[in-house]
């Protein structure tokens with residue numbers, strides 16, 4: 163390959179200026195030969211002789227020799243456009259950048275130069291941020307990469323991951339990056355909804371459709387018209403409603419409950435679940451056809467314990483959010499302590515720990531010792547659990563009963579103490595209620611059978 167200096171006979175500046183995003187021209191040896199105005203405004207003026215990996219990463223060698231993927235190296239091999247999500251150093255700190263690398267070939271097909279286009283991805287942050295999803299770990303970057311790819315399309319997205327892993331935040335990011343961003347983002351919490359309730363919530367109803375339907379009520383589909391419909395906990399949609407949902411997705415049409423008038427729906431669908439839908443399909447709890455319809459583009463949000471490198475950033479972002487008027491210092495010992503926690507409630511649980519830490523901290527320093535107080539709640543539960551070796555489900559039910567009594571039925575307070583979301587608490591209470599009802603029913607049936 164030719165690594166000759168920039169051939170000034172060619173008008174590269176007009177090529178670069180015609181690109182609406184920051185762009186640079188590179189030699190095969192990674193030298194930055196030219197840049198457009200947008201690049202200089204966003205990343206500063208490159209110094210003569212500077213190489214892309216020095217500016218973007220502070221490395222002294224190309225990315226692929228420093229353990230990162232290198233789009234230029236990939237482009238040299240494939241001779242085609244390459245695209246990758248990187249975290250770059252910028253005048254604003256570290257940023258997620260969507261990097262596109264294109265080879266410029268001569269008449270013989272030999273690559274002489276590369277054009278690199280760098281688009282900042284603003285839905286996620288690699289620095290402390292109060293609103294956005296934050297993270298720098300490879301697992302988190304992969305999620306950002308996938309969101310960045312799918313968001314501008316209209317494809318359905320299925321977000322998978324444990325409770326509190328950031329599915330709703332990701333759904334919101336998809337909406338914000340989509341062409342529907344100026345319309346509504348409508349959240350439907352599917353857990354705990356019965357089929358009739360679900361149908362009237364989603365489709366709306368007309369006056370007189372059922373007892374209590376005193377007026378026409380538009381459904382959430384109407385609210386989501388032109389925007390994004392986020393079905394949270396899709397795994398909890400009753401089977402009967404799954405058929406209606408499938409029909410809606412196939413035909414794009416629906417009727418309000420009690421109406422004969424056909425309405426057109428126009429929304430982008432994003433669904434989320436912490437359940438294993440394919441397993442549910444196998445045991446007949448979820449329709450196969452609907453599963454395939456929803457599973458167009460699955461994105462799995464990794465649990466916090468699988469990306470300990472992100473914990474410091476998320477914890478510091480949460481502290482900024484929770485104590486906007488005071489700056490807290492999270493010590494290295496505190497970070498190390500947080501990194502060994504299993505965090506079954508993920509970022510939401512981390513948020514509760516931070517909230518408690520603010521309350522327990524005697525100064526603006528939060529160290530490992532302060533944090534020990536914040537895990538006390540669970541330690542007490544663990545001690546109780548050791549007293550009697552019941553199965554986990556029964557133990558959880560007892561715990562929830564005691565907790566609800568302690569909180570006098572205040573679900574928000576109970577959820578905060580348990581370190582889970584109010585929604586998750588509802589789900590757990592509902593699951594235990596159902597299994598209690600079922601076991602009561604089966605006991606009654608057995609008793610009845612025995613009486614005969």
Ligand SMILES: Nc1ncnc2c1ncn2[C@@H]1O[C@H](COP(=O)(O)OP(=O)(O)OP(=O)(O)O)[C@@H](O)[C@H]1O
Nearest residue numbers: 295296324325326327328329330331476509510583
């Ligand atoms: N990457 C992240 N950076 C910063 N905050 C995060 C991140 N992921 C999640 N959070 C925070 O954690 C909390 C839970 O996130 P979210 O509601 O998106 O999770 P979820 O997976 O939808 O939970 P559930 O399944 O219980 O509904 C929110 O306060 C959110 O702001």
